[in-house]
Amino acid sequence: MSGPRVDVKVVMLGKENVGKTSLVERYVHDRFLVGPYQNTIGAAFVAKVMSVGDRTVTLGIWDTAGSERYEAMSRIYYRGAKAAIVCYDLTDSSSFERAKFWVKELRSLEEACQIYLCGTKSDLLEEDRRRRRVDFHDVQDYADNIKARLFETSSKTGQSVDELFQKVADDYVSVAAFQVMTEDKGVDLGQKANPYFYSCCHH
Numbered sequence: 001m002s003g004p005r006v007d008v009k010v011v012m013l014g015k016e017n018v019g020k021t022s023l024v025e026r027y028v029h030d031r032f033l034v035g036p037y038q039n040t041i042g043a044a045f046v047a048k049v050m051s052v053g054d055r056t057v058t059l060g061i062w063d064t065a066g067s068e069r070y071e072a073m074s075r076i077y078y079r080g081a082k083a084a085i086v087c088y089d090l091t092d093s094s095s096f097e098r099a100k101f102w103v104k105e106l107r108s109l110e111e112a113c114q115i116y117l118c119g120t121k122s123d124l125l126e127e128d129r130r131r132r133r134v135d136f137h138d139v140q141d142y143a144d145n146i147k148a149r150l151f152e153t154s155s156k157t158g159q160s161v162d163e164l165f166q167k168v169a170d171d172y173v174s175v176a177a178f179q180v181m182t183e184d185k186g187v188d189l190g191q192k193a194n195p196y197f198y199s200c201c202h203h
């Protein structure tokens with residue numbers, strides 16, 4: 001028996017404990033698991049069917065393990081990904097340094113992969129704004145430089161989680177539509193190597 005046909009391979013990357021699994025849990029099952037923290041080992045896969053206008057898009061989400069012990073495995077999972085959600089914990093500056101590490105790798109090895117930076121655990125800032133360790137404007141400047149999109153989410157409250165994954169699917173559909181358009185008309189805008197151009201030019 002074959003599994004679902006995946007349109008968009010999405011990979012979750014980021015330091016351990018930043019909340020990658022919780023983000024997927026919130027998005028796919030609309031729940032936030034409490035209890036003892038469990039590291040992801042290797043990677044986990046889940047498929048989610050969603051709508052973009054009158055189209056159906058299936059996201060195939062690979063949730064990788066954040067521990068540096070599994071770094072080599074994470075590399076296997078981002079190969080061929082169309083989208084990478086690179087997570088960092090808004091209350092942990094070292095996790096943002098780790099996010100930059102993954103961005104560098106993706107930019108050099110998976111040029112066509114659209115990057116979504118995701119600052120997690122925003123509910124902790126609502127409780128106490130002094131807990132913020134990663135400045136929003138600094139990350140926005142960085143995101144502009146690397147042509148990434150930026151979200152700040154909470155898997156606990158659900159804040160911006162659906163919006164993040166919806167954007168991944170919307171971008172995929174925009175890119176596909178643009179590809180069909182240029183291939184049909186034989187237009188070569190010399191921009192094919194730039195995935196951000198693809199997704200931006202339809203907004």
Ligand SMILES: Nc1nc2c(ncn2[C@@H]2O[C@H](COP(=O)(O)OP(=O)(O)OP(=O)(O)O)[C@@H](O)[C@H]2O)c(=O)[nH]1
Binds near residue numbers: 018020064153157
């Ligand atoms: N307050 C709060 N805690 C969160 C949030 N997301 C995750 N956590 C907590 O952070 C811890 C780690 O979450 P995980 O989702 O397992 O983190 P991970 O990035 O998948 O970790 P690895 O599997 O080790 O890579 C857990 O104790 C979660 O309950 C959030 O949005 N808000």
